[in-house]
Amino acid sequence: MKHSLFIPIALLLIASFLFASCEGGLEPPIEEPNPTGVITGSITYSGEWPTEDSLVDLRFVPLKSPPQTAQDIFSDIENLVFSEPLDFFVEKDTFIVNEVPNGFYVYNTVAQQFGNNIFGDWKPVGLYDQNDGIIIVKGDTTTISIHVDFENLPPFPPE
């Protein structure tokens, strides 16, 4: 008889466990480890292209802060993203940069590597100057256009 009196307690315990198990309750939001977006764009060129021996590499690079030196481009190398190499001696080109970390990119440049020093011999040749920059939010794709005038290069370091 006395053991049967445990039945209400046991039933309530089982029922409450089932209720609590079915609903997970509060938990931290599940986020992607590194939420990213995409930047695509088109580039138009004007002016006389530099000589071939000073055209080691040419890429689009989005940066979260304006670099004061070429080395600054690599200061946050873990989060540094850039396009595949761009074609030389063309009038226009396109690019895509995948997996751009979320954030506000204020300095978006077509950068030319003009020497063999991979960390030092870089200069901007064209800038995206619309909307004060690019905001990347998880999953978004942002499309931009940049004009490069080899006879009117942007100041570097920026003013």
Add this chain to the structure above:
Amino acid sequence: MIMLQGNTKILLLSLLVFLLIHPSAYSQENSGTIEGTVQNSSGESLPGVHISIPDLELGTVTNANGQFRLTIASPGTYLLRISMVGFEEKTDSISVASGQTITLDIELSPLVFQSDELVVTASRRSQLIGKVSVSMNTISPEELTSRNITSLDQALEYVPGVQVHGNSVNIRGSSGFSYGVGSRVLLLVDGVPLMGPDDGGMDFDGLPLIQTRQIEILKSPGSALYGGGALGGVVNIITKDFSDEPENTVRLYGGGYEPVRFETWRAGWGGGSDFRPRGGIIFGRSHQVTDSFGYWFSGKIHNNSGYLQNSTRKGFETYAKFGWDISEVMNLSMYTGLRRNNNEQFLYWDGLDDVLSPGSINLTGNEASGANDGLSDRLTILPVFQHSINPNIQYTLKGRLFGVAFRPLKDNGHISPPKRHNKGLRYGLEAESTIQATDEMIISGGLSFDENVINSDVFVGEDSLTVRNQPEGALFLQSEYTWNDQLTTTAGVRYDAYQVHTRSTATQFSPKFSASYSINESLTARASFGRGFRVPSVAERFVNNNDFFPLESNITLKPETSTGYEAGVTYISPILDAFSLKAELTSFWNEYRRLVEPTFVNELAAFQFVNVTRARIRGAEASFSVSTLDQNHQIKLGYTYLNTTDRELNQPLLYRSKHLLNGSANSVITDWMEAGIDFRAASPPERVDTDFSLFVPDAEVFPTQYITDIRFKFQVPHVYEGLDVNASFLINNLFDYYYVERPAIFAPPRNFQIVIEALF
């Protein structure tokens, strides 16, 4: 209309006065008298008991103090019958001689399947709970002890239809969430209101729970009896009588909160990885020293490290009550309480990814913080004088003095400058008389005056005053009529006048009517109607502060009102000669006007308390309990359905759950061991304040609540002569279910307590 001549008037008046002064003048000299008192098995006086002598067709009913008096014109030997619904009838042969007065002390036993529990909150006088015509629940001292309840909010969480949102109590959806400001449930200690003079809120800590005989919860508007604040219901703490033999209690408790299981939350605050201890000591003594003098006192010292960053709580509190029977008909008692708490208050989190840390709001350039630290002092003095002029007429004078002081603490622990302190005082007096007008009718009525005085730099409002007072006065009258053994009706009215602003006074007229009808021994039907109101507190009208939220004053706030209707049935019956079943079904319908709710006002870029809406709350409540006849094993279930509507927006009211479920089971397994489980669930609110979510991340997140507590109690009687020891082990939130009770505040994770209690 009959007009009386002057001499006739004087003659009749003289005769009336003579009869009142000399009731024996009209009794026959050779008559006999039987008088006495009827009590229940707990020694409490039973009102409304029928005393009769069938052979003489003579009878009476016990008064509010359980007393009766029968005058027998023809002395002799008769059968005396004592009866009351729910109790075993008693008959006894009694012989009365001419001129003889026989005094009887009668104890009635409840029918094995019924309760002889008495309540006082429903009509300001002692009544059997089965005869009450409104919805009520009670919490016994055994329940408080077995769950190691150390504050009132913990006790109320187990009552069907009641939710506790942090420091707010919500009875059947009457309240949403407002950080405890402007409670719609009135807190009483022995019938005396004990609401914060400044914020009109409840103080959950400052109550003598170890010396509590019973907590009564009235779940419908109670303003016709108790005035403002009882819009959604009443919670009444009934303190214990003094113990005939010296009775000492010492209770030690300790335990703590488990670390949270998510690394993300632990990363936000290091304390989330630790076991967070809490504990305290509670002590008390009660003694009826002489026939005329008794006292009890109790105290608590506690420290709780808190499971959230900036949520430590520590302090002490002491309470004392003495009673002095000045004569057989006069009694004076005095209750005092003193409490100091040093509490850090966690107001809102930093988001769902960091629930253990307080957030911040940067709205006006002045960054508001989601936590504060303060020193809170409270002093309570409640003197009561009772005088029974004769067995049928008594009056009571109740005084109250309630002082509060809040002083914020700086980061270094020092008290902030005086200009940031809040000081409040509430004082008042109430006179009430109860008259047993006839065997069938009890009339009670009285008047009261109270005043709140607040000195604060926070409640300055638009008129920049730092000292405010809010006087209020009331007249009330109630009549209860017992038509026969089955039907009792109660009608009452209360008229309140409040000064709500320096030059304006608001008045409220609060009627009530209720009826209870015993269909048979097992089934009772009841119905009631009542109006309630609440005058906005000083905090709601005058607060002007940016420390925690951007808050703006609103001196044009008007009182909110409610009209409530309720009908229900109670069924009590034995099952299989082994169990007792109690089932209740209640439906209710409440209409609210000018409901005061905190609202974000775009033009002010701040929150403000405003009269927002007309609202309707309808619902039904079902509860049943089954227990063995010896009460050693029982199970209780309660379910409340709420349908709330903001009638202007045609949307559900903010922060109200649609479904509430409570369950508990308790079993005395052996002479020395008892086990119990409590379960409560609430569906997520149908609507939350999206404006609040603009400032506090994830404030709209409200999962379903499922909370399970278990407990084990071990009793070791007579360890030494006169010493009994109890030990309890309690686990709250057994399944470590994570939830919120109020927006943006993480509710306690799994925590446990070990309690050791010595009684000697």
